[in-house]
Amino acid sequence: MQELEALNWLDNQPEQYMSAKITINRSCDGTESRGIIFAHPDRIKTLRLRGHLTLIDATHKTNWLGWLLYTIMVRDEHGCWVPGGHFLTKKEDGDIVVEALKVFKQWCGGYGGWRLRYMLTDDSAAEISAVRQAFKPFMDADLIVDHLLYIVHSERTLKRNFAGKKYAKVLHHIIVALKFRSNIHKYRDSIREAMKILERRKDHKKLNYLIKEWWDTSDTWVSYARRHSTILMQIKDTNPVEGWHSAIKYKATKSSIQQFSLKGIIQHVLTVAKEYDLRARKAAIDFRTRRDPIVTEEPWLADFPYPMQKLITQQMKLTNDMVEDNEELMSLEDENICTCSFYHRYQLPCRYIWANHLLYGCLKKEDYERWAYI
Ligand SMILES: [Zn+2]
Numbered sequence: 001m002q003e004l005e006a007l008n009w010l011d012n013q014p015e016q017y018m019s020a021k022i023t024i025n026r027s028c029d030g031t032e033s034r035g036i037i038f039a040h041p042d043r044i045k046t047l048r049l050r051g052h053l054t055l056i057d058a059t060h061k062t063n064w065l066g067w068l069l070y071t072i073m074v075r076d077e078h079g080c081w082v083p084g085g086h087f088l089t090k091k092e093d094g095d096i097v098v099e100a101l102k103v104f105k106q107w108c109g110g111y112g113g114w115r116l117r118y119m120l121t122d123d124s125a126a127e128i129s130a131v132r133q134a135f136k137p138f139m140d141a142d143l144i145v146d147h148l149l150y151i152v153h154s155e156r157t158l159k160r161n162f163a164g165k166k167y168a169k170v171l172h173h174i175i176v177a178l179k180f181r182s183n184i185h186k187y188r189d190s191i192r193e194a195m196k197i198l199e200r201r202k203d204h205k206k207l208n209y210l211i212k213e214w215w216d217t218s219d220t221w222v223s224y225a226r227r228h229s230t231i232l233m234q235i236k237d238t239n240p241v242e243g244w245h246s247a248i249k250y251k252a253t254k255s256s257i258q259q260f261s262l263k264g265i266i267q268h269v270l271t272v273a274k275e276y277d278l279r280a281r282k283a284a285i286d287f288r289t290r291r292d293p294i295v296t297e298e299p300w301l302a303d304f305p306y307p308m309q310k311l312i313t314q315q316m317k318l319t320n321d322m323v324e325d326n327e328e329l330m331s332l333e334d335e336n337i338c339t340c341s342f343y344h345r346y347q348l349p350c351r352y353i354w355a356n357h358l359l360y361g362c363l364k365k366e367d368y369e370r371w372a373y374i
Contacts, residue, residue: 081240097130319354
């Protein structure tokens with residue numbers, strides 16, 4: 001009844017919302033699983049244009065029926081995260097998520113409409129298997145979709161599984177492998193160190209866990225597997241989608257959100273999404289027009305969009321602290337390229353480049369041009 005009411009409401013709005021009802025039989029126990037998918041038509045356009053890298057996550061406690069609210073988030077061309085679509089499901093299972101993702105794919109224009117290349121999820125088994133099934137290559141020409149786990153989630157899971165003093169050294173090697181190893185050989189060296197400790201202790205349970213859950217799936221969770229892509233290097237946590245789900249809850253009182261009907265939560269989600277759109281429009285205007293105050297002293301900064309200006313000026317401030325504290329300088333590679341993580345992520349001048357410039361005047365006109373037109 002509530003589903004019908006929600007779908008009727010969606011069908012009768014001037015915004016011409018996209019909506020669909022899905023029902024499947026779960027492969028695990030044959031029971032029925034249901035869901036409602038909805039989105040403003042503009043979100044589908046965004047998903048087509050910006051769906052190259054997509055985040056997906058679910059949240060509980062947004063309606064009295066206890067249905068889960070899922071959100072697909074994408075980053076627009078001005079660096080703002082916006083929802084790309086929403087769905088509500090009665091149960092938490094991979095099959096219904098597969099079905100929902102397929103509907104979004106269809107709405108985007110079938111194969112090739114949603115050019116998904118990277119999907120980031122937390123370590124929910126339902127989401128992991130759903131992404132694999134919904135985006136398995138249909139034809140040779142289809143993009144292979146890489147499914148990645150958030151580094152913060154992997155770190156949390158590892159800390160949970162290797163908790164306590166007993167596993168401190170093992171955990172240290174694995175975290176180094178996760179976060180700091182720059183290639184597969186160095187990554188394997190670190191994991192082998194962890195394995196050696198477990199072998200010496202004959203701790204077969206943890207050793208098997210490490211091999212089965214982590215060694216074989218390194219491409220999905222380690223930092224080195226993302227170093228080829230600056231965008232992937234920039235996104236390490238679930239903040240965009242968690243922030244969105246908090247906004248949904250924050251904009252309604254705790255007691256009222258849990259009393260929402262399905263129609264009620266859908267209306268609420270669409271209202272909050274409009275606020276996100278306004279914020280994105282403001283960021284689009286600021287992108288080329290707003291100036292950081294430092295531009296008056298450093299006019300070359302005016303060539304950069306506002307979000308880049310902010311990143312660079314933050315690095316300049318860090319440089320001042322470094323030089324004041326007499327911190328040791330990291331040496332630069334030829335052509336003023338740095339090996340630090342900020343430079344890897346943004347390909348912009350970092351605090352070490354500024355420090356070298358401040359002390360030795362290493363930057364030339366062509367360096368500024370290279371960064372401005374990257
Ligand atoms: Zn650097």
